[in-house]
Amino acid sequence: MKASQWTVGDFTVTSIVEEEYRRVPPEMLFPSATADDVKRHGWLVPDFADEKGRLILRIQAFVLSGNGRRILVDPCVGNGKRRALPYWNEQTFPFLERFVEAGFSAEGIDTVVHTHLHADHVGWDTRLEGGRWVPTFPRARHLYTARELAWCKLGDNPGTAGVYEDSVAPILAAGLADVVPEDADLGGGLRLEPTTGHTPGHVSLYIESRGERAVITGDAIHHPVQCAEIHLAENGDQEPELARAMRRRLLERAADDKTLFVGTHFPTRPAGRVERSGAAFRFVPVEGRER
Ligand SMILES: [Zn+2]
Ligand SMILES: [Zn+2]
Numbered sequence: 001m002k003a004s005q006w007t008v009g010d011f012t013v014t015s016i017v018e019e020e021y022r023r024v025p026p027e028m029l030f031p032s033a034t035a036d037d038v039k040r041h042g043w044l045v046p047d048f049a050d051e052k053g054r055l056i057l058r059i060q061a062f063v064l065s066g067n068g069r070r071i072l073v074d075p076c077v078g079n080g081k082r083r084a085l086p087y088w089n090e091q092t093f094p095f096l097e098r099f100v101e102a103g104f105s106a107e108g109i110d111t112v113v114h115t116h117l118h119a120d121h122v123g124w125d126t127r128l129e130g131g132r133w134v135p136t137f138p139r140a141r142h143l144y145t146a147r148e149l150a151w152c153k154l155g156d157n158p159g160t161a162g163v164y165e166d167s168v169a170p171i172l173a174a175g176l177a178d179v180v181p182e183d184a185d186l187g188g189g190l191r192l193e194p195t196t197g198h199t200p201g202h203v204s205l206y207i208e209s210r211g212e213r214a215v216i217t218g219d220a221i222h223h224p225v226q227c228a229e230i231h232l233a234e235n236g237d238q239e240p241e242l243a244r245a246m247r248r249r250l251l252e253r254a255a256d257d258k259t260l261f262v263g264t265h266f267p268t269r270p271a272g273r274v275e276r277s278g279a280a281f282r283f284v285p286v287e288g289r290e291r
Contacts, residue, residue, distance in 0.1 A: 003102035004288030006271045008260055009189070009209025011066035013216075013271065014102055014291060017058060018076040018095045020267055021087075024055040029222060030232040041228045043282055047268040048224045055223055058267040059120050061095075062216055063104055064207065067188040070104065071111040072137065073205060073216050074264055078123025081166055084158040088119055095124060096136075102291050109137040111186070114144060115218025115264065116199040117152035118159040118236060122167045133170045142171045143180045145192075148201030159236045195220040195250060197243030198236065204250065206259075214260035214271075221247050222265045224283040227274060251281045260286065 005014045026033035035053025038044060049055050064071040076095060083089045096106070114122055125142060126133040135142075153164045171177050180186075182194035182203050192203040198219040205216040220243070221227070222234045230248050233240035254261045254274040261283065262271045269285035 001098065003098065003291040004269075005291050006214075006260060006262075006286065006288050007212075008207050008214040009066075009212040011064050011189075011207055011209050011214075013207070013214060013260075013262060014063045014065070014104075015060045015270055015288070016063060016095065016099050016102055016104075017060045018093050019087075020056065020058045022054070022056050023050065024057050026053060026055055026225070029055060029057065029234055030226075031235060033225075033229070033232050037229050037232070038225050041225060041282070043284075044225060047285055048266070048283075055225070056267040057223065057265055058270065059265065060270065061099075061124070062262065062264075063099075063102070063109075064190070065104075066209065069110055069188060069190075070108050071113060071186075071190070072109045072140070073113045074115055074121040074218065075112060075124035075136075077120045078126070078167065080128050081119065081123055082162055083119055084161055085119075106137050107139055109140045112137055112140045112142045113186075113192070113205055114142075114148070115195075115204060115216070115220075116202040117144070117148050117163060117168065118199065118219065119163050119167075120159075121218070121264075122163060125167050126170050133166050135171055135174050135176055138174075138176075140176065141178050142176050143178050143184070143186075144168070145182050145201035145203060146179050147182070147196075148199060149179065151200045157236075195246045197239050197241075197246045198234070199238055212260070213257055214262055215250070215254060216262045216264060217250060218264050220250050221263060224263065224266055227251060227281040227283045228277065230280055255281060
């Protein structure tokens, strides 16, 4: 799968795909959803859903490059990790091969940003070498928020079990970790904003460069259907009410500020514009360049 790219001022945003899932019944992701909740929004077909109301979903990381920086955002599930969810367990994804094909090197990454510490956002931070988990990006500062780190360490749900031990602790031990505020200014027009609700210390990443804006959402929103059906709570949402409020605010701001909206789990064409539609929104994808 070729990487796609978008430009935001001085930055390029490149999607590196780990896996794309098709024909996903909506209730697998959103327990209260029905196929009709999807089918009533014809604009979701064919990029984001099929005509039977089944979803397409993607696990991907983004690389931001520009202004001398190379930042990796949410490095996916990873390989060889023991996970409760079968489709994340002991995988052999060709992710690093795609990352290299797209023109990046592990040594070239200077920062890793995590919107949160669910297993599908942190896995490639470490890889197995001689039976030990070692950092994959040896020169990168790995950023965490304090609330997220504490919550992940508990490891008390299927999304975090084992994650701290195999994907976070080796980074702390190597001295590559920085705990940053939830509204951290990362310099060069990049900053975090708290979007708590999905998880306690969840953040989204805003990019502002030469008058252009983008946001990488993380799991404040999982799928474009939630632009129209904002109320749909995802399985992993820790505080669904708070997550809904954050999602609405994120969408309102993106629509008002003409922000390029980059959905962390959005498939096919994951970056686009958010437009108001009745009391909610729709997502209008922007074609990326093939890298
Ligand atoms: Zn998540
Ligand atoms: Zn996720």
